[in-house]
Structures are given as C-alpha cells and as structure tokens.
Amino acid sequence: xxxxxxxxxxxxxxxxxxxxxxxxxxxxxxxxxxxxxxxxxxxxxxxxxxxxxxxxxxxxxxxxxxxxxxxxxxxxxxxxxxxxxxxxxxxxxxxxxxxxxxxxxxxxxxxxxxxxxxxxxxxxxxxxxxxxxxxxxxxxxxxxxxxxxxxxxxxxxxxxxxxxxxxxxxxxxxxxxxxxxxxxxxxxxxxxxxxxxxxxxxxxxxxxxxxxxxxxxxxxxxxxxxxxxxxxxxxxxxxxxxxxxxxxxxxxxxxxxxxxxxxxxxxxxxxxxxxxxxxxxxxxxxxxxxxxxxxxxxxxxxxxxxxxxxxxxxxxxxxxxxxxxxxxxxxxxxxxxxxxxxxxxxxxxxxxxxxxxxxxxxxxxxxxxxxxxxxxxxxxxxxxxxxxxxxxxxxxxxxxxxxxxxxxxxxxxxxxxxxxxxxx
Numbered sequence: 001x002x003x004x005x006x007x008x009x010x011x012x013x014x015x016x017x018x019x020x021x022x023x024x025x026x027x028x029x030x031x032x033x034x035x036x037x038x039x040x041x042x043x044x045x046x047x048x049x050x051x052x053x054x055x056x057x058x059x060x061x062x063x064x065x066x067x068x069x070x071x072x073x074x075x076x077x078x079x080x081x082x083x084x085x086x087x088x089x090x091x092x093x094x095x096x097x098x099x100x101x102x103x104x105x106x107x108x109x110x111x112x113x114x115x116x117x118x119x120x121x122x123x124x125x126x127x128x129x130x131x132x133x134x135x136x137x138x139x140x141x142x143x144x145x146x147x148x149x150x151x152x153x154x155x156x157x158x159x160x161x162x163x164x165x166x167x168x169x170x171x172x173x174x175x176x177x178x179x180x181x182x183x184x185x186x187x188x189x190x191x192x193x194x195x196x197x198x199x200x201x202x203x204x205x206x207x208x209x210x211x212x213x214x215x216x217x218x219x220x221x222x223x224x225x226x227x228x229x230x231x232x233x234x235x236x237x238x239x240x241x242x243x244x245x246x247x248x249x250x251x252x253x254x255x256x257x258x259x260x261x262x263x264x265x266x267x268x269x270x271x272x273x274x275x276x277x278x279x280x281x282x283x284x285x286x287x288x289x290x291x292x293x294x295x296x297x298x299x300x301x302x303x304x305x306x307x308x309x310x311x312x313x314x315x316x317x318x319x320x321x322x323x324x325x326x327x328x329x330x331x332x333x334x335x336x337x338x339x340x341x342x343x344x345x346x347x348x349x350x351x352x353x354x355x356x357x358x359x360x361x362x363x364x365x366x367x368x369x370x371x372x373x374x375x376x377x378x379x380x381x382x383x384x385x386x387x388x389x390x391x392x393x394x395x396x397x398x399x400x401x402x403x404x405x406x407x408x409x410x411x412x413x414x415x416x417x418x419x420x421x422x423x424x
Contacts, residue, residue, distance in 0.1 A: 029063060029066060029067060029090065033047060033048060033059050033060075036059070047059075052134065057243070057244050061244060065121045065285065066121055067089050067090050067091070068089075068100055068101070068104065068121070068285070069119070069120045069121035069285065070089050071085050071086070071088075071089040071091070071097055071101075072101070072112065072118070072119050072120065072285075073118075073120065073392070073393065074088065074089065075109060075112060075113050076112075076113065076118055076393070077393055077394065082094045082097060082098065082109050082110075085097065097109065104119075104285065105119060105285075116289050116290050116291065117287055117288070117289050118287070118288040118289070118290075118389075118393070119285040119286065119287055119288075120285060120286055120288070120389060121285060121286070129234060130219045130221070130231055130234060130235070130239075131219065131220070132217055132218070132219055132235065132239050132243075133217070133218045133219075134215065134216070134217050134218070134243075134245065134279065135215070135216070135218070136213055136214070136215055136216075137213065137214055137215070137216045137218070137276060138211070138212075138213045139175070139209075139211060139212055139213070139214070139256070140172075140173060140193045140194070140211050141193070141194045141208065141209065141210055141211045142173075142175065142191035142192055142193055142194060142208070142209045142255070143191070143192055143194050143198065143205065143206075143207075143208050143209075144189055144190070144191055144205070144206030144207050144208075144209060144255070145159075145163065145189070145190040145191075145192060145200055145203040145204070145205060145206065146179060146187055146188075146189050146190075146203060146204040146205075146206055147159035147162065147163075147187065147188050147189075147190060147202070147203055147204075148182060148185040148186070148187050148204070149185060149186055149188075150184055150185050150186070151186070152186045153225065154225065155186055155188045156176055156188050156225075156228075156261070157223065157225075157270055159176065159188045159190055160174060160176065160190065160263050160265065160270055161268055161269075161270070162202060162203075163190055163192065163203070164265060164267070164268040165268055166198075166199040166200070166201055166202070167198055167199050168267075168268070170192075170195065170198070171195070172192060172193030172194075172195040173192075173193045173262060174190060174191075174192050174193070174262065174263045174265065175190070175191040175192075175255075175260050175261065175262050175263075176188060176189060176190050176191065176260065176261050176262075176263065177189055177191075177255070177258060177259065177260040177261065189206070189255075190203070191209060191255055191260070194208065209254075209255045209256070212256050214248070214256060214278050215248070215278070215279055215280065216276040216277055216278055216279060217235060217239065217240070217243070217245065217276075217277045217279050218274055218275065218276055218277075219231050219235055219274070219275045220272055220273070220274050220275075221272065221273050221274075221275065222272060222273075223263075223270040223271065223272060223273060228261075228273060228275070231275055232259075232275060233378075235275060235277055236259075236277060237377060237378035237381065238378060238381055240277070240279070243279075244281060245279035245280060245281060246279065246280060246281075246374070246375075247277065247278065247279060247375065248278040248279050248280040249277075249278050256278075257278070258278070259275070259276060259277050259278065260276050261273050261274065261275055261276065262274045262276065286371060286372075286373075286385065287371070287372045288369055288370065288371050288372070288386070288389055289369075289370050289372070290367065290368070290369055290370075290422075291367070291368055291370055292365060292366065292367050292368075293363065293365075293366060293368060294362075294363060294364050294365050294366070295347065295361075295362070295363045295366070295419075296347070296348050296349065296350070296351070296360060296361070296362045296363075297334040297345045297346065297347055297348065297360070297361045297362075298315060298318075298319075298345050298346055298348050298352055298354065298358055298359075298360055299311070299315065299334055299343050299344060299345030299358065299359060299360075299361055300312075300314035300315045300318075300343070300344060300345060300357060300358050300359075301341065301342070301343050301359070302314070302341075302342055302343075302344075303340050303341050303342070304340055305340075307337075307340060307341065307342035308335075308337070308342045308344060311342050311343060311344035311345075312344040314357050314358065315344060315345050315346060315358065318354060318355070318357070318358060319346065322352075322354075323352060326346070326348060326352075327346075330346045330347065330348075331406060331407050331408045332346065332347035332404050332405065332406050332407075333345070333346055333347070333404065333405045333407075334346065334347065334361070334402060334403070334404060335379060335402065335403040335404075335405065336379075336400065336401075336402035336403065337379055337380070338400070343402075345358075345361070347404065348360075363421065366421050366422075367421070367422045367424065368419045368420060368421055368422065369386060369389075369390060369395060369397075369419075369420045369422055370417050370418065370419050370420075371385060371386040371389070371417065371418040371420075372415070372416075372417055373415070373416040373417070373418075374413065374415060374416075375413050375414070375416065376405065376414065376416055377416055379403050379418075382403065382416070382418045383400075383401040383403075383418055383420075385418075386401055386418050386420055387401065387420065390420065390422075395422055395423075396422065396423040397420045397421060397422060397423070398421045398422060398423045399420075399421040400420075401418050401419060401420040402418070402419055403416055403417065403418050403419070404416075404417045404419060405417075
C-alpha cells in the first residue's frame with residue numbers, strides 16, 4: 001500500500017469515529033457507495049478499498065449484515081409482522097427477508113422468533129489504531145532456519161540481523177514466527193527465500209517449504225517489540241472478532257498454517273515488519289442465547305501483571321494435590337477480569353473443601369445471556385459486546401459478565417462463552 005493510500009485509509013477510518021447524528025450505521029443504510037465516495041473526495045472503487053481495509057467488510061456486505069441484524073432484532077423484540085419488519089429494514093419483500101434468514105441461520109423466520117437464540121452483527125469498533133488490509137499473499141519457496149537464544153526479548157531482531165550479517169548481499173524476502181522452546185533456549189524460525197547458496201552458521205537448518213498463496217489480514221508496524229506485540233493482540237483479539245473473517249491457521253506446525261511476520265530491511269538493519277494472519281470468510285452474525293442454569297466454580301483471585309497465570313496456577317495446583325480426578329476430567333474453565341484483577345477457576349459439581357487461597361462461586365437457577373464464540377477472544381471486548389447487546393435489547397444485568405472456556409471439542413481452539421446474569 002503506497003503512502004497516499006495509507007493516508008486515505010487513515011482518513012476513511014475516521015468515519016467510524018464519528019458519533020454525531022446520524023450514526024455511521026444509519027448513513028450506510030440510507031445511501032450508496034457513490035454518495036459516500038463523494039463525501040470523501042475519491043472514486044467509488046477507492047472508497048470501497050479503504051472501507052474494506054478499515055472494517056474487514058465490503059460496503060455492500062456490511063449493509064447486508066447490518067440490515068439483517070436489525071431485522072432479526074425486530075423479529076425478537078416486537079410484535080410486528082414479518083411483512084412490517086421487511087418493509088422497515090429495507091427488504092424488497094417479506095419473501096426476500098425470509099430467504100436470507102433461512103440461508104444464513106438454517107431456520108425459518110417463525111422458528112427464529114420462537115428459539116432462545118439471538119443473532120446480531122458486531123458493528124465496527126470505534127478504536128482503529130492500525131490499518132488492516134486483507135488480500136491474497138504469495139509466499140515464495142523458503143528455507144527454514146531455526147535460531148536459538150537464552151533471552152526472549154529481542155529474539156526476532158537478533159535472528160534476522162544474525163542472518164543478514166552472514167549474508168550481506170542477500171536481497172530475498174525474510175519471514176519469521178515464534179517456535180518451540182528447547183530446554184532453556186527460546187527459538188525463532190526464519191523462513192528465507194531460496195535465492196541460491198546461503199550461509200547458515202549458527203542456525204539449525206530445517207525443511208524447505210514450497211511456494212504457496214493464502215488470504216491474510218496484514219498490518220505494517222515499526223520494528224519496536226512493544227508495538228509489534230500490541231499490533232498482534234489487536235489484530236487477533238479485537239479486529240478479527242469484529243471482521244468478516246475467522247483465523248484460518250491450523251494446529252500443526254506447517255509454516256503456511258499459522259501467523260507469521262515479514263521483515264523490511266536495509267543492509268543489516270530492520271526497518272519495518274508486516275504481520276500476516278491467515279484468514280477465511282465466515283458468517284459474521286454473533287449468537288446470544290438466554291438460558292436458565294445452576295453453575296458452580298472453584299476459583300482463585302490475583303492482581304498484577306501475571307494475575308491470570310497466578311490465579312490459574314493456584315487452582316490447578318490445589319486440584320492436582322487434593323482432587324486429581326476433577327482435574328483430569330474438567331473441560332470448562334472460568335475467567336473474569338477487571339483492570340489488573342483476574343479470577344480464574346474450573347467448573348465443579350457440588351462443593352469441595354478448600355483452603356483460604358480459593359473460593360466458590362455459585363449461581364442457583366440463574367437466567368443468563370450467553371454470547372458464543374469459537375476460539376479464544378479478548379475478554380474485555382467480548383464482555384463489552386454482550387453488555388452493549390443487553391442494553392440495546394432491554395435486558396438488565398444483575399452481576400458482572402464472566403467467560404467459560406470449553407475444551408470438549410478442542411484444547412487448541414476451545415469454545416468461549418461469555419455469561420452475564422440477568423435480572424428477572
């Protein structure tokens with residue numbers, strides 16, 4: 001993306017920061033791409049590209065999902081007929097609305113009205129710190145070089161600079177990703193374009209990876225470790241759940257099946273990085289169900305930088321000592337955070353005698369709103385999405401939200417459910 005295009009994309013993203021009336025969603029539903037493009041002094045094609053980079057949607061896809069989300073809200077929360085809903089939400093006919101609901105949800109509009117599930121669109125974030133571009137990426141044939149070092153911080157830069165010092169005339173592409181620690185040494189894998197004879201002293205030479213192409217969400221960042229970490233966190237935990245995409249990586253170790261980075265360099269100095277996250281299209285409507293349940297969790301609390309790790313360790317160590325059968329069979333894990341405070345635990349049946357480092361949380365026959373995700377998402381953002389949905393649909397929470405991770409189907413890609421107790 002050229003410099004002028006980047007400036008335009010940043011400009012475009014200001015659209016989502018505007019909270020004056022009418023709202024951005026109202027504008028989008030009541031105008032055309034051509035009229036929006038005129039507002040930003042650019043062609044419809046350029047506007048569409050900038051919108052896609054900012055939101056992860058095409059304009060028409062966003063309009064379609066937003067219109068359907070509003071229609072589903074009306075079906076659930078009003079006594080309007082389907083004909084009235086279709087007219088209000090801009091559908092050409094009741095049949096057109098019913099066809100879209102059937103295609104997307106696999107149920108009729110009447111069945112949806114009677115189920116306990118609510119589907120809605122997670123609208124664009126009003127905090128867009130990075131320009132995100134989604135496109136097909138071609139990766140050339142590469143050679144894997146593993147770099148081991150006892151210090152984690154700065155490991156990536158050290159690996160790249162070591163390779164460039166060994167190969168001062170190298171002009172190929174360089175990719176990298178974190179790898180598995182070996183004893184007391186951390187590992188970073190370089191994937192360097194196969195340009196002929198390479199000097200690899202100090203590296204462990206791995207497999208040759210064939211060329212391939214894949215769709216990736218991409219961000220450019222400066223070579224600063226804190227910014228790189230923040231960009232990865234934002235891309236995976238914030239942008240991805242709100243986009244039209246899901247992570248397309250696999251659990252195995254193949255280079256093409258996971259996230260990675262590409263380095264822009266001059267001489268032996270790294271200038272910038274491009275972060276790549278493999279993605280594929282998804283049905284973007286989020287699902288909330290209303291369910292009545294009795295739940296009990298054994299949890300521990302902690303504060304500070306490593307609060308989640310400490311709280312989890314306290315519970316797991318207690319169960320390993322006192323109740324190994326529960327630890328072996330548990331598949332649901334509790335998580336709740338607020339600021340630097342974190343509470344972690346496991347779902348249990350009945351009561352367990354425990355020491356003062358632990359406590360029991362019990363909900364008896366409680367009505368919950370439950371937001372469902374596949375995979376782990378940032379808790380603060382997911383809980384904010386659920387609370388926003390509750391406000392918009394007239395529900396009042398009786399307590400703070402918490403998350404439950406279910407590893408029944410997959411430990412690497414668990415189901416995440418954000419629970420919020422409701423007032424009766």
